[in-house]
Amino acid sequence: MRLSQKENLMNKKYSPSGVMLYAKTPGITSFSSLWSIKHALGTDKVGHTGTLDSFAEGLLVVLSGSLTHLVPHITGFTKTYRAVVCFGRGTDTLDPGGAVTATGRAPSKEEIETVLPSFTGALLQTPPVYSAVHVGGKRASDMARTGKAVTMESRQVFVYSNTMLDYRAASDSDPCSYALLEIVCSKGTYIRALARDIAQACGTCAHLSALRRTSVGPFKLEDAACVSMLGEFTIDSGIKNDMRFQKERDRLSEKIAADKKKNRVTDPQEVVDDIRSHFRTFTPELASLCGFRCDTLKEEFLRSYLNGRPLSSRMFTKDQGPEKDYIFYNPDEISVFYPDRSFAGIIKINEDYRLSYGFVVPPEKEKKISVFSWDEVSGRSFPVEWLAKGTSVSVGSFDGFHSGHAKLVDGVLAGSGLVSGILMFRKSFRSFDSDYQGDVSTLRQRIDYCAQKGVDFVVVIDFSDEFSRMEGSVFVRKLLSLLNMKRLVEGKDFRCGYKGSLDMESLRKMSVESCFELVCVDNVDFNGERVSSSRIRDSVKKACFADVQKMLLRPFSYDCSGFDWKISKKKSSSDFSWFETESSSEQVLPSDGDYNVVAVLSDGSSEKDPSGLNTLHTVCSVSGGRISLLLPAAGTSERVRTVNFIPAV
Secondary structure (H helix, E strand, O other): OOHHHOOOOOOOOOOOOEEEEEEEOOOOOHHHHHHHHHHHHOOOOEEEOOOOOOOOEEEEEEEEHHHHHHHHHHOOOOEEEEEEEEEOEEEOOOOOOOOEEEEOOOOOHHHHHHHHHHHOEEEEEOOOOOOOOEEOOEEHHHHHHOOOOOOOOOEEEEEEEEEEEEEEOOOOOOOOEEEEEEEEEOOOOOHHHHHHHHHHHOOOOEEEEEEEEEEEOOEEHHHOEOHHHOOOOOHHHHHHHHHHHHHOHHHHHHHHHHHHHHOOOOOOHHHHHHHHHOOEOOOHHHHHHOOOEEEEEOHHHHHHHHOOOOOOHHHEEEOOOOOOOOOOOOOOEEEEEOOOOOEEEEEEEOOOOOEEEEEEOOOOOOOOOEEEEHHHHHOOOOOHHHHHHOEEEEEEOOOOOOHHHHHHHHHHHOOOOOEEEEEEEOOOHHHHOOOOOOEOOOHHHHHHHHHHHOOOEEEEEOOOHHHHOOOHHHHHHHHHHHOOEEEEEEEOOOEEOHHHOEEHHHHHHHHHHHOOEEEEEOOOEEOOEEOOHHHHHHHHHOOOHHHHHHHHOOOEEEEOOOOOOEEEEEOOOOOEEEEEEEOOOOEOOOOOEEEEEEEEEOOOOOOOOOOOOOEEEEEEEEEOOEEEEEEEOOOOHHHEEEEEEOOOO
16 A cells, blocks of 8 residues: 555645744745745645734734634734834834935933823824825825825824833934834734824934834734744844845845745745644634633534524533633634534624624544655654644554554543554564564554544554664654654553663653653453464464454454455356465465455445445465465455454354
């Protein structure tokens, strides 16, 4: 089975839904910044909750996938900025990228502090001419750049606080004075316009040298991806930013235009990894942080909700939401989640307290188990939504998935809220031994077993020479980084790494240091001995199928997929014939002899199979590595999927 043929979540149609906090750097537009996120997440469906000018830096709150519907619902958050204001020099854009249009005196610290209190509370503000505000259906900035006169209408904004953090007086080398301000304000407030108005109150002119957004509602810049790319924000850094934009104004404008035209960015791998690691799914906890009350849709009303039937409170279980005095509390909307805690949409509370639909996010379609190679995982192809949730995994050969392995899988699936996964080797370690006679099960069978158990993903590892020399601690750290492993389930005899360098005791210490849960599962015994793949393999060779079935918790199944059966001889006075094939399977075979078996046929349902059979009790003969099946002569051999060996009565 080739992994490339398996359905994978990281295909072109994959669009992860979640929240991304991103630290924009100065010199690029917010629109261009989105391409870094699109590239890292592998999606084109993203939207932000408030832009930053090209000269500005700081926090962008970006929503992806189905969460883009939430953009208008959380754009009203209070925002916090730090601004370096240059007093005594004004530009046409009120920022460092504009042409100098006015000069004036440099006000003192005391003058600025005196007027600052008058710029708090409800203010009537005139937006800058160079802004995204639409006038007559067109952007004011686009009209201004063509030389058209633009009249901007004032609008009310709210400034919660306006504090001076630092000040620098004018000097012989620089006739301007500078102030570092921290401003907490409402949506729609232009900090450039605020700096302009403060300067006018001081009888002079000003522009912004630099601007950094440090928070948007409950979201903080320090929690954003790529925040390490931002330096210290001071008056000195603001002056340097100002000088850069003034000096390179034309070139930067050309670069910004080119970025818009190309619609793409190429980031180093460490940037991609940083963005992916900061991706967050929209959970009830996050919704509550955003000020929403969170309700869970009851299972019995799922169809009614998806069909747009009238809403009532009895359809939902009310979860704990934010208190009404919470600063971001949204009293008019409820965030709804499906029973599995995935986001289901927004419902509105009307004036008469009736419920109505805001928007509905359909549940994800049922997915087949996802299969990745180790190279794909190492190449950062693991779904970012799963990284955000964290994973619960187990690592091993898992040859046969016997009763002991079943306890490990159950332990993996018990990781509440985590994505379940099994890391297995393509072949067992025994395949490298000179006396190797085959595995208990094929790779396809092992993957099918995981799918039937409800495991979300499988990682198939080729035990290459390079992989075999990897230290155990290095491998575990890779699991932490590449899979965001939160829970590891292993047997008490587990060892991994080069020459078994990492044992369970060392793994326990590592789990404490690296903050992941280590679950140790006891061995399973049969007839006083530990159940193991080696023991099952020996029992198959001896044709002790009753013991095999008790250790596997199912019959020994021989995988016949892809076998080319040929008629060897027809059974006299019967419609049955012997079909023979040379075993190309990597599975172990019992000793030579004839055995009662059940042949499982593909497409064996009554709707698809004219014979109405999906199983056939028959005889299997093993001789010198070749197997023969007694089958109906016409149209049956090509449909044989597996052969189950029946214990002798």
